[in-house]
Amino acid sequence: MADLDGTQGDKEFYTDTPQEPPGFFLKGSHQYDWGLKNRLSRVFNPETGRTIMLAFDHGYFMGPTTGLERVDQTILPLEPHCDCLMLTRGIQRSIIPASTGKAIALRASGGTSMVSPMDEWEGELDGKPARLARPGYEPLSFEDTAVDIEEAIRLNASVLAVQVFIGGQHERRSLQNLTRTIDAANRYGIAVMGVVAVGRSMERTPKYFRMATRIMAELGAHIIKCYHTEEEFETITSCCPVPIVIAGGKKRPERDALQMAYDACRQGASGVDMGRNIFQSAAPVPMMKAVRGVVHGGMSPDEAFDLYRSLQDEA
Numbered sequence: 521m522a523d524l525d526g527t528q529g530d531k532e533f534y535t536d537t538p539q540e541p542p543g544f545f546l547k548g549s550h551q552y553d554w555g556l557k558n559r560l561s562r563v564f565n566p567e568t569g570r571t572i573m574l575a576f577d578h579g580y581f582m583g584p585t586t587g588l589e590r591v592d593q594t595i596l597p598l599e600p601h602c603d604c605l606m607l608t609r610g611i612q613r614s615i616i617p618a619s620t621g622k623a624i625a626l627r628a629s630g631g632t633s634m635v636s637p638m639d640e641w642e643g644e645l646d647g648k649p650a651r652l653a654r655p656g657y658e659p660l661s662f663e664d665t666a667v668d669i670e671e672a673i674r675l676n677a678s679v680l681a682v683q684v685f686i687g688g689q690h691e692r693r694s695l696q697n698l699t700r701t702i703d704a705a706n707r708y709g710i711a712v713m714g715v716v717a718v719g720r721s722m723e724r725t726p727k728y729f730r731m732a733t734r735i736m737a738e739l740g741a742h743i744i745k746c747y748h749t750e751e752e753f754e755t756i757t758s759c760c761p762v763p764i765v766i767a768g769g770k771k772r773p774e775r776d777a778l779q780m781a782y783d784a785c786r787q788g789a790s791g792v793d794m795g796r797n798i799f800q801s802a803a804p805v806p807m808m809k810a811v812r813g814v815v816h817g818g819m820s821p822d823e824a825f826d827l828y829r830s831l832q833d834e835a
């Protein structure tokens with residue numbers, strides 16, 4: 521077994537030496553087929569190697585959360601300023617104009633909700649009747665795949681996003697959702713993004729994120745989405761052989777969110793997949809433009825926050 525005490529010295533993450541993708545711009549992606557590379561080039565800007573995914577798929581388990589009550593009113597004004605729309609097929613078909621030039625990252629796992637029964641569940645597991653009723657039961661981790669590959673092709677998805685609950689009660693099931701989606705997506709040159717879920721029993725430490733992101737990359741995910749950490753984030757990006765984008769997480773002050781995006785990119789992230797810190801901002805379009813300034817425009821957090829405030833004043 522690797523990592524037994526005494527079998528090796530300190531870990532070496534080579535954080536100062538970027539992993540080269542010879543002949544292509546995106547980490548770990550240089551040996552894919554043409555179609556997949558082309559889709560990734562729509563998601564990630566080949567000039568900067570980074571992406572701004574606008575995440576508004578939260579309704580798939582939360583319903584109309586704050587800022588997403590009317591996606592037509594709140595998200596469509598943001599659409600011109602992002603690179604990729606991360607969404608559900610229901611919102612894509614009902615609200616997003618088919619004329620959009622933005623890449624699509626389609627939510628491809630689901631099946632549970634914020635109000636899934638917390639105490640017990642009865643059904644079938646691995647072909648046998650099962651009843652789950654124990655303290656710490658994690659209903660949210662009991663997801664299934666939610667979109668088949670033909671549907672993803674009809675919706676012209678560039679990316680399929682699958683939630684993975686490493687260390688969670690239904691870890692194995694969520695990893696199978698991931699690998700089955702990867703097998704299907706690889707047949708057609710569509711990328712799969714493994715999304716690191718954080719549940720009650722899962723830590724938000726660099727050690728946890730290094731393990732979770734690496735496991736998903738080893739299983740074949742083309743992109744990984746995870747959270748930023750205050751410490752050692754560069755070790756997470758360094759030992760993950762494919763691009764990492766960060767989720768924004770709960771709404772925080774705009775200056776703090778810009779700092780987080782800046783730090784993450786400087787520490788090796790290939791962009792953001794941000795939702796609430798944009799659409800729940802006091803001024804969503806200025807915030808979107810400020811995030812763009814950080815991710816693609818080389819702005820410092822202060823410069824981007826100044827941009828945010830000046831655009832907010834004009835609005």
Ligand code: R5P
Nearest residue numbers: 575578767768769794795796
């Ligand atoms: C969570 O429900 C979704 O996977 C979101 O896409 C993800 O959490 C990113 O959104 P936020 O920046 O709001 O955390």
